[in-house]
Amino acid sequence: MKRTLIAALMVSAFWPLAADAHKRWLLPTDFSLSDAEQVSIDLTASNNLFYVDKGMPPVGISIIDPQGVTHEPINPVKRKRRSVFDVDIEQPGTYRILQGGVPMYFVSYKVPGEEQPQRGRGALEELKAGLPDNAQEISFAESVSLVETYVTLGAPSKNFGSSKKGIELTGGDHPNMLYADEPSRFEFSLNGKPAKGLTLEVTPDGTRYRDSLGTVSYTLDAKGGAEVEWSTPGRYLLEVATEQKMPEGSEIAKRYYSYFVTVEVLKP
Amino acid sequence: MKKAMVLGSLLLAALSVRAETVSVELAIPQLDVAEYHRPYVAVWISNEEREIVEHIGIWVEQEKWWRDLRSWWRRGGAYTELPLDGVSGATRKPGVYTLNWQGDLPEGELTLNVEAVREVGGREHLRLPLPSDRNGQVEQTGDSELGRIAVTITQ
Structure with a gap:
């Protein structure tokens, strides 16, 4: 318990509030596997995608296997420009790899x-x-920030978040089954309810080699979802964030929520 | 009486079945490259939803690289238990091969897919729409990893 707290403190000490403009992301070496293997995952904050810039403390990380069992990261290392850890992808189905999600x-x-x-x-x-x-x-003030990605061995399975705390990806298309020529639906929740009206920002990899970020924004519908059109095959970062000013007299004056997920989109 | 019923149901079954024959001529080109590995190849028929409805041929080696046949893998290869009898086997050297398949194809527009990927090489995925009347031949020639593909379907 004490360890978790210290971990959470270290994370928050680095990335306090929504005002921080950096993108945060987890980037696995593979999103889809046909044989059991160890996958390395970068954990970094940066402005450019996906170029490592500021290694984040590899703490508060959970790996949730297809059976729902939580695993620890293997060989976590924090370096100046990047942090990295390994994950054993051994069971058929989808693994969810995340950092944060704790208020x-x-x-x-x-x-x-x-x-x-x-x-x-x-x-x-x-x-x-x-x-x-x-x-x-x-x-x-309260802050709930979740950074995650998904890796599948063999056939994909459902492994969305369900903590009902902060912003989570809760439905839509499978994050490891995305094709550049097909729109993909993503559904988000905020504290367990559809994240209606929030903005989803979708940015493709390779920002360093173009003049604009290339971010496309979507307003989430009544189900907290949006149909995303992909501009090109490749890796994308999806972000949803919001802040709420609580009514005068509330113990918590402000609440900050942020969510980041890295996905891979295939050439058809 | 019982015999008649069995006979009747057999007759019905025979009537509802439209057996199709699919024959695929597939050329793996000779490539002038420094490091050559035989391509992994997947040949399948897909429906309008791009789902795999039948496998015609799978030529692969190490399981680790199956996912590099990435269209096949994500369209249904990941759900497929290999080996598939009479369908899957080892990779082949350059040459022209004929794959034959016989069975019942579902209704709707169908496409024959041929995907090839080569270690330290490229990847190519050809899609040949099959004639709606399920009779005839279509062909296409690849640009890099695949040569001429000709598919003949009869019913």
Whole structure:
């Protein structure tokens, strides 16, 4: 438990809030396998896709196998520009590889005599307990951020997220069965309900070699879904993010949610 | 009485079945390359939804690379247990081969797919729409990994 908390703290210490403009992504060496194998996965934040730039601490990572059993990453390494870990893909079906998805809390407050507001992050109860008696203008924020990807051995199986916390991919086409000449549907939920009205941003690989990012935006429909048209075969990053200002007087003043998934689109 | 019923049902079954014969002539070209490996080849018939309805031929070696026949793999190869009797086998050297298949094809527009992929080489996927009346020949010639493909269908 303590370890998980420290892990979460380290993650959040690096990537605090939605204001961070970097894209975060997990990129596997393979998305689709025909024989059991170990797959290496890059974990990085960058502006360009998919070029490693800032290695993120390889903590808070879960590998969920086709039976729903959670595994630890193998050989996690943090380097300056990239972090990487391995995953054994041994069972037929779809593995979900993720980082985050756990609510994190932030506090800011002022104390008399100090110009700058004080800040803290961690579990909500700990933050509350750590407040000085003379703290004023106390404001809490919550953040749930999930970065994930999918890898399939043999025939694909259903392995979507179901924590009902933050933004999750919950339905639509299988993320390992995408073709450049067919639109693909993705459905998202926010805290377990359809993520209606949020914006899905889809960016193809290779931003370094074109003048524009090439991001296409979709507004999620009543089911929290969108039909994505692919411009070319290749790897894509899909992002959904939102922030909610809570009503005056709420204990949590603001909630931030973000979601990133890396997928591969095949040439027909 | 019982005998008559059996006979009747056999007759019905025979009437509802339209057996088709598919013959595929497939050329694997001789390539002038520094490092040559025989291609992995998949030949199948797909429906309008691009789903595999019949396998005609699968020539492969190591399981690790089956997924590099990427159209075949994601369209249904991943769901297929190999070996397939009379269909799957080892890779072949350059030459012209004939694959024969006989059976009942489903209704609707069908396409014959030939996909070839070569280690340290390229990949090519040819699609030959089959005649709607299920009679006749269509052909196509590949640009790189495949030579002339001619498919004859009769019913």
